[in-house]
Amino acid sequence: MRAVLQVFESYQKARVNFVQTVAELATRPQNIExxxxxxxxxxxRPLLLDNxxxxxxxxxxxxxxxxxxxxxLAEAVVSNxxxxxxxxxxxxxxxxxxxxxxxVLRAVAKHSPQLAQAVVDSxxxxxxxxxxxxxxxxxxxxxxxxxxxxxxxxxxxxxxVVDAGAVPLLVLCVQEPELTLKRISASxxxxxxxxxxxLAQAVVDAGAVAYLAPLIQSPDGKLKxxxxxxxxxxxxxxxxxxxxxxxxxxxxxxxxxxxxxxxxVRKNAATAIREVAKHTPELAQLIVNAGGVxxxxxxxxxxxxxxxxxxxxxxGYISAFSETLALAVIVSKAIPPLVNAVVTEPEDHLxxxxxxxxxxxxxxxxxHAKALADANVLPKLLAVLLHDSSSEDLKTKAKRAxxxxxxxxxxxxxxxxxxxxxxxxILKYAVHQFAKVLPHDxxxxxSFVTSGGLQKxxxxxxxxxxxxxxxxxxxxxxxxPEIVDYYSPNYSKQLLDxxxxxxxxx
Numbered sequence: 001m002r003a004v005l006q007v008f009e010s011y012q013k014a015r016v017n018f019v020q021t022v023a024e025l026a027t028r029p030q031n032i033e034x035x036x037x038x039x040x041x042x043x044x045r046p047l048l049l050d051n052x053x054x055x056x057x058x059x060x061x062x063x064x065x066x067x068x069x070x071x072x073l074a075e076a077v078v079s080n081x082x083x084x085x086x087x088x089x090x091x092x093x094x095x096x097x098x099x100x101x102x103x104v105l106r107a108v109a110k111h112s113p114q115l116a117q118a119v120v121d122s123x124x125x126x127x128x129x130x131x132x133x134x135x136x137x138x139x140x141x142x143x144x145x146x147x148x149x150x151x152x153x154x155x156x157x158x159x160x161v162v163d164a165g166a167v168p169l170l171v172l173c174v175q176e177p178e179l180t181l182k183r184i185s186a187s188x189x190x191x192x193x194x195x196x197x198x199l200a201q202a203v204v205d206a207g208a209v210a211y212l213a214p215l216i217q218s219p220d221g222k223l224k225x226x227x228x229x230x231x232x233x234x235x236x237x238x239x240x241x242x243x244x245x246x247x248x249x250x251x252x253x254x255x256x257x258x259x260x261x262x263x264x265v266r267k268n269a270a271t272a273i274r275e276v277a278k279h280t281p282e283l284a285q286l287i288v289n290a291g292g293v294x295x296x297x298x299x300x301x302x303x304x305x306x307x308x309x310x311x312x313x314x315x316g317y318i319s320a321f322s323e324t325l326a327l328a329v330i331v332s333k334a335i336p337p338l339v340n341a342v343v344t345e346p347e348d349h350l351x352x353x354x355x356x357x358x359x360x361x362x363x364x365x366x367x368h369a370k371a372l373a374d375a376n377v378l379p380k381l382l383a384v385l386l387h388d389s390s391s392e393d394l395k396t397k398a399k400r401a402x403x404x405x406x407x408x409x410x411x412x413x414x415x416x417x418x419x420x421x422x423x424x425x426i427l428k429y430a431v432h433q434f435a436k437v438l439p440h441d442x443x444x445x446x447s448f449v450t451s452g453g454l455q456k457x458x459x460x461x462x463x464x465x466x467x468x469x470x471x472x473x474x475x476x477x478x479x480x481p482e483i484v485d486y487y488s489p490n491y492s493k494q495l496l497d498x499x500x501x502x503x504x505x506x
Contacts, residue, residue, distance in 0.1 A: 029069065040066070048085050053094060060086065060100035068107035074115050077108050083122035090127035095136040102131060102142035106149045113153040120150060120157065125164040132169035137178040144173055144181070148188030155195035162192060162199060167206045174211050183223045186212060190230035197237035204234060204244050213248035216269075221262035228257065228268035235275040242276045242283055252290040258299040263307060270299055270310035277314050281321040288325060293318065293332040301337040305345070309353055312341060316357030323364040330361060330368065335375045342380050348391040355381060355394070359401030366410045373414030378402065382422055402426050410437050412444050412453075419456045428468040431457060435474040445478060458484065 040062075047059035063082060067074040077083065086101040105124050109116040124146070131143035147166050151158040161167075166188075173185035189208050193200040203209075208230070215227045231250065235242040250272075257269035273292060277284050287293070293315070300311040315334050319326040338361075341354035358381070362372040372378070384390055385398040406429040409415060418430040434457070438445050448454050457475055462468035476484050 035066065042080065045080055045082055045085075048082065048089070053097060056089070057097050057100045060089075060097060060104055064100060064103040064107045067104055068110070071111035071115065074108045074111045077104065078115065078118045083108070083119060083124065087122050087124050087127050090124070090131060095134065095139050098131055098134070098139045099142040102128060102139070102146045106142070106146035109146060109149040113157060116150045116153050116157050119146075120160050125150075125160060125166075129164045129166050129169060132166065132173060137176060137181050140173055140176070141178070141181045141184050144170060144184045144188045148184065148191045151188065152191035152194075155199060158192045158195050158199050162202050167192065167202055167208070171203075171206045171208045171211060174208065174215075179220050179223060182215065183220075183226050186215070186223065186226035186230050190226060190233045193230060193233040194236075197241065200234045200237050200241050203230075204241060209234060209244050209248045213245070213250050216250060216254050216257060221260070221265055224257060224260065224265045225262065225268050228254070228265065228272045232268065232272035232275045235272060236278075239279045239283070242279050245272070245276060246283065246286060251286065251292070255290060255292055255295040258295050266299065266303070267307040267310065270296065270303075270307075270314065274310040274314040274317065278317040281325065284318045284321050284325055287314075288318065288328050293328055293334070297329075297332045297334045297337060300334070300341070305347070306350070308341060308345070309350060312338065312350070312353045312357050316353070316360045319357065319360040323368065326361050326364050326368055330371045335361065335372060335377065339375060339377055339380055342384060348394045351384060352391075352394045352397040355384065355397040355401045359397070359404045362401070362405035363408060366408055369405045369409035370411045370414070372405050373409055373411050378405065378409075378414060379417055379421075381405075382418065382426065385426070386421070386423070399426065403429055406430055406433060409433060412437055412448065413451070416448075416451060416453045416456075419453060424462075424468060427460075428466075428471065431460075431468060431471040431475070435471040438475060438478045449479075449483065454479065454483070 044059045044063055047055055048063075063077060067077045083105070086104055089101045090098055105119050105128065109119045128143045128146050131139050132147075134140055134143075147161050147170070151161045170185045170188050173181050174189070176182065176185075189203050189212070193203045212227050212230055216224055216231075218224055218227070231245050231254075235245040254269050254272060257265050258273075260266050260269070273287060273296065277287050277292075296311050296314050300308055300315065303311060315329055315338065319329045335358070338354045338358050342351050342358070345351055345354070358372060358377055362369045362377070381398045381402045385395055385402065390398070403426070406415065406418070406426070410433065412434060415430045415433055418426065422430060434448065434453070438448060454475070457472055460468070460472055462472055
């Protein structure tokens with residue numbers, strides 16, 4: 001009998017050593033391929049049913065680490081029919097095993113919608129939602145994390161999470177004292193909200209915003225990241241949902257996060273503000289009244305790279321609504337940092353956003369356009385438009401911005417450089433402005449001659465009957481024929497032709 005017990009104990013120790021060693025080896029990427037080639041997945045599966053809890057937990061932990069590494073190993077977990085056993089264990093086993101099992105489900109679900117669907121098909125949702133009601137915070141955390149990874153892929157998967165009853169329990173988890181549980185629950189709610197207005201409404205209906213909004217003042221940076229991300233995902237879908245966020249009194253408190261130590265907190269806060277600002281003039285005005293434009297200008301001036309994008313877009317959205325709001329953006333000195341983004345940012349999509357925002361600022365009136373002209377914006381936009389390496393989207397945005405600003409600009413000295421460098425599709429708008437202003441402004445007519453502008457216009461060779469030709473003719477009619485002849489390209493030749501007969505007579 002003693003010999004039998006000794007054999008059993010040694011066998012148990014071997015199993016313990018095996019699973020613990022595999023779990024340890026699976027933490028290092030360089031070991032994964034060797035473990036996979038050794039067929040470790042098939043060896044671990046029966047150990048999930050071991051009668052020793054610590055072996056079960058270590059086996060699940062090792063499987064989770066393997067599945068977490070890449071989608072091929074995650075698919076192996078599915079094909080080896082390991083998921084049903086894990087789901088069963090979530091309902092039956094102790095809290096340590098539940099955490100390990102939820103970790104495996106999360107590791108499988110994260111890779112693709114197909115793998116997340118496999119987790120759903122295994123019946124995991126009900127078990128994971130049940131874990132949200134556990135007493136142990138670690139079990140709740142593991143379950144919330146897995147549910148978030150399932151929901152993040154697409155609206156259909158997120159809807160299955162909602163239908164399983166996860167949202168009210170996630171909202172309860174946000175109210176728990178444990179920081180990590182708050183973070184992961186907020187992240188899961190964000191992953192659910194992002195897909196559609198209906199899913200965001202389900203989160204709102206569960207009272208999530210009322211509990212999330214005060215957390216923007218939390219001292220924990222990672223929690224603030226997730227809270228701002230969730231508020232942004234809720235607000236982006238509709239005016240009503242954005243108003244829910246505003247009514248939770250996030251302004252002006254969220255503006256302070258634009259100065260936060262954590263770069264991701266700053267970016268997510270700027271994104272949340274952008275998602276509110278884009279909907280209506282009233283919401284944009286609310287942000288302006290709260291001091292949001294000045295704070296956002298400072299943010300755009302300080303941020304770099306993709307973190308800059310939500311700030312750039314916010315300034316454009318606010319400016320787009322009305323002359324008054326665009327003027328508030330100008331007064332807050334938004335133009336220099338936007339121009340800086342056009343000139344210095346290496347990514348074309350950031351340059352495009354900055355061009356778009358500048359166009360929204362300048363398109364309202366001559367005063368708005370002059371503010372851009374005074375900041376030397378037009379040559380910068382033209383340079384981006386003409387640059388060979390600029391993407392098609394960037395060229396389109398720069399062209400539209402130039403067109404909208406030029407059509408409002410009556411400050412002619414700012415338009416004159418365009419006569420020398422602009423392509424015809426931009427040039428015609430500049431020449432049109434001269435044709436509109438010169439007939440009514442004597443000083444401008446004189447200046448246009450002395451600066452060489454008239455000569456440059458007369459050197460143009462537009463196609464007869466084109467709009468550009470009409471605008472050039474309109475400018476010619478403003479001046480006496482003698483001046484037009486004098487500055488015309490062929491004038492010197494005409495004079496010489498007149499002299500030739502006299503010379504011959506002598």
